[in-house]
Amino acid sequence: MSIESREMLINMGPQHPSTHGVLRIILKLNGEKIAASEPDVGYLHRGFEKLAENMLYHQFIPYTDRLDYIASMNNNQSYVIAVEKLLGIEAPPRAQAIRVIMSELGRISSHLVWLATHALDIGAMTVFLYCFRERETIIDLFEETSGNRLNYNYSRIGGVAFDLPEGFKDNLRKFLDIFPEKLGEYHRLLTKNRIWMSRTKGVGILTREQAINWGVSGPVLRGSGVKWDIRKAFPYDGYENYDFDIPTDDACDVYGRYLVRMEEMRQSRRILQQALKHLPDGKVILEDSPYVSPSKEKIMTENFSLMKHMVLTIKGMHTPIATLYSATENPKGELGFYIVADGSGKPYKLKIRAPSFINISAMPTMLRGNYLADVIAVIGSLDFVFGESDR
Amino acid sequence: MADINFFIDGIAVSAKPGETILQVADRHGIYIPAICYSDRFSSPIGSCRICIVVIEQLPEEDLRTHSATHHPVATGKCSRPMPSCVMKPKEGTYVWTNTEALKQARADIVKKWNRYHPLQCGVCDASGECELQDAALEFNITEGLPQDFDNLPQKTIHKEWPIVNNDTNLCIECKRCVKICDDVMGVKALALIKKESGIFEIDTVDGKPLDCEFCNQCIDICPTGSLESKLFMYKSKAWEMDRIVSSCFFCPAGCALELNVKDNKILRVTNHLPSFNDGNLCNLGAFAYDMNEKNRTVSASIDGRETDVNNVINKTYKEIKRIINEYGSDSIAIVCDSSVSSESMVSAKWFADLVGTKTLIIPDADGILKLNRVLKKSGLLKQSSYESIKNSDTVFVIGTDVTNSVPLLDWFIIRKSKSKAKKGKLIMAYYRESKLDKLKPISLRYNLGSERELLLLLILKLAEGAENTGFIKKIPDPDALIKITGVQEETIEAAANQIKSGSLSIMIDTSLLERAGIPELISDLAIVSGNRSDSIEFWPISRKANIKGAESILSGADQHIDKALFQQRLSEGVFHAIIYFGNAIERILPPQITAKITDIDLFVMLSSYKTDNFSAKKTFVLPVATGYETDSHYLNLEGRLITARKAVNAENENILPVQSVIKLLAEKFNTIMAPLKIDSGPAAAITEKLIPLDYEYKAMEEMGSKHYPYKLIIGHDRFRSDVSTSFGSGPKIAKSVGYAEISDRLAESLDLKSNDRVRIISKMGESETVLSVCSGLPDNLVIVPEGFADINPLTLFSSDDGYEHVNIEKIGGGK
């Protein structure tokens, strides 16, 4: 007697609470096991690259907020650094330090959201509440600085929009003082938790070779044992002056990636402490540069500043004719901008190298042979955002 | 002269003789900033000093060891800064365009301009395309001269000028407007004038409110917002508008222009395109852009009742079918205006073929077709080109004022006379004073109606004796001819000598060509001038935009009949239906004809504009799109196919392109319309052998009578062409009503003054108008311009001779 068996095709998403947005995965199931899978992206495509070709360089900064909207500060920074490199200018030291502070806070905040949702998906409700409590502190800090709570639009070509507000340093110091304790709390809740370990260990294996071949980046790459961090390899905004480690894990599974991110939060705190200690004084934006609009006060009182501002906002700046790729290490991975500049105020082409997009493409490899319930764990460990993936 | 070799920024360049350093740099792609310079001028102004360079003359021994990295600071033997737009290069010199000292000097100039410049970029129309703004960024001005806010000079704001708003506070005194007004337009209305307070301001030469051609040129070329169009002010920001590259279709020149469109509305016209018109536009091109918004036919109608387009098309089909069945297809006449697009004309011809009629009339094309036929016979037929006007030795203008008819040709002639080479001479044969008389041409001021005699005289002078003029029968006595024309013999001799001297461009009015003998005489004149066929150009001058398109369509067609034959057949009652493509038929056909059309069974009108008082027994109106609402094509005077691109959507879906209407109509005939084929003009054919044509002279009879002592002639006005242009607000402000012009002496004798209302009476009827008294006009002449909505001189006409005998009466009887 033989039982006829057949593979089953099921759709997961695009409307699914644990796909973190609008991801649709077509799963081919052999019983409970995944024989093959195909992620389907593009539900949030807004044509950013086409839009970018039709707007001035500085007009695109708010759009970068909408890429990885969990870590907007990092996106802003990544984009303005690309444009600054293109123009051959560098932000003043204080602006660079502020950007480092913001991007590291952004990294912690992004990882907190990851941890919260990842744990929630797997079934640990408590962690979600704790993580959002700490994230709230960070968002308050951002709000003090930029006025916004999600899409900050804070970095500018040649610096940042405003200086740090009064009391920011104290608030940040307070947060950094309590944060290790909170981090320990999460560790106590999850790291040695038997359920957590059995759901994540040995699940979603992506070997070192596979990880490199699939081009994944960020914690996913480091979770596969590759010691690679743009901040170390191609330092930007003075990261070469900070002392921090690149955490890696050789387990190559969901648990390994979990440990890497947890450690990254600790390293970010280290960077923040150093940045606070050595925060230089001075201007926060290049004022005399032909690429930077003068301050509001000058615009209202001096006609030459007004004229300069008008031309910069209407026609845009004259860039060198050049092609350039610049990347930064974002919470999700390597966010890069490939800019083809033709000398006009608008980019001829702007390609966004989105880490989530590439990381999703590696998912079928991780899922093969795992159980259906593990899809959720793998999605959580990849930590993608569709604003970025679909652009 | 040999080329001059020298170096700009270490790059070896060579200059042609006469070129300035700036031009050489431009040609080699080296950027030198400049504000007051424009290649639209014949000579540089040299007022802004932004384009300064330093010139270094190296000793012989240094020249040999030259390297490209050489920098002038190292030697310190440079000249002081010189404006590169004026300076001519010298052999072997080194020109440096961007040293630190020059940067500083340029920045200082911009700072000086900025000193009293108001802080109003936010509300200024020029913001976004202002060259002062650009300069502030380009030279990265981060500090200014100290501003003395208590003693800001308050300069004049000329709000009282029509169309042009002149805020002299914003002016940087580059004098571009002064230059373009004088150099390109030849008007000389503006000047930089020292005021009582010692401040210089741009103002009119006479200090009165501006009264000029209102051509937009000064507004267009102003680097700041100092000169602005009142029609555009505060309507939009420069960067919010889409710029649609299109062509002007108000006269046959076909200038390129850009329509600035926002929210489905044309807000202004700019032009910075490299084209044969060098960015120049006239009042119509620049300011008549809102003509597609007023007085439009927006829905189909039958005898004045609005109805559905399909309904009208159905009924049209049924009526045409009925008429064809009853009277045969030759009872249908297709009439086409010559200012409509080639699409309309091709559709008209295609439709004529469809219904099988042999009658296609394009009234204003009669003259040009006659000339074509004659030139074909004599071997002179060829396509002219604008480039050749610039190079021709003589421009002979007869019977027309190109300033008013085709302004582009006027600019070409002015440019020729203003350029340093002073190449070419103008002969102006016209019955009255005109703008081109300022250029001091050889002026043949003949008596109106004696064009034939004038041409005969010139031919006799050129042929040097009667033995060479066998083609002219009954050679009259030259002295008698001179008496008729009223031109001095010496002037004719001078003109003949000039015509002989080299290549020749003849510009002649098309209405003149309609008269018997004129085309033959023109052709003979060209032949006896001793030129070969490739150095003679004919320019039939008309105010109708697509006169060349009409020529191209009709030159191969057998359907075309001329006005006279049409009138004859009309009175014989041959036609029962007329289909008209164009606006206001009463303005293109004389009243003898239009009166008969009103009696006809069916009159179908494919028009964009409403006609007030014209109807037949059955009048069907189908609305069609204007040139702004659909892609349309025109042939310009040099036979080039120009495209007027669609800029806005039509007001409603009833308004269709004319070819779509004809397509719908064709579907009723169970015919599918093929895509239209629009070709450029007939090809040029250069012939070596030129044949003089026979001409028999007949003395003219004077028909004047006691009742009608004056001659009425239709004038072209620079502010109107087609009747549609009278709905554009710019031309309307520039000239609101059509004045009847009479000479000052006649006015004195009749006790009339300017702005008096008068009644002009002819055999055909009478018409009321406002009077304008001007000098330089023959005493027995009344000139009424065409294209104005309030007066239609055609209604007074009875003869085809180009003028009509009339009387003038004052209305109101007051002083």
Next chain:
Amino acid sequence: MPDTGNVMARTVEYLRKLYPSAITEVERLRLGRVRRDWTISVKQFYAYRILKALKDYPEGNYDFLVFATAVDTQKDPRFKLVYLIRSIKMARQITVEVPVADDLPVQSVYELWHAADFDEREIYDMYGIVFNGHPNFKRILMPEDWDGFPLRKDYPLKGNQFSNTYLDRKLPKGQLKQSKHVRMP
């Protein structure tokens, strides 16, 4: 980390030795502070081989494909494929540009780097360049029945808000064509 003193020059030299006529242009861009990546232009015929050679470069494999994209150059040939590849070991990256025409298929590099999977699909989606040898070749971001390739320079940025042509084609008869909140001037 190994000595990477002049590693880019050595890489290009290595490629030149392998395929003497493949590289048409080498560009080294400096903007502001010194950057270390080079750009080479490669003929399409050699593109796959050059990329494979780079992946197997003995001194340190260029084993990480950062991204692949295309540029609509509006010249002839119309497009330029861009691959940015990186050696993790040497911390160096090199940009490979391949001019391609718009009607000829290109060899996929999926077999070299699986990272090209989504990127090549995106290039097809946005520019219409077809890749041979890709395991799952179809549109990725745009709907599968989309007309046209949005990132081509001749593709309009926006449609006419008054035009119903697109909706006429897409919507069933009788359905509301224009949303009610279209703001009319």
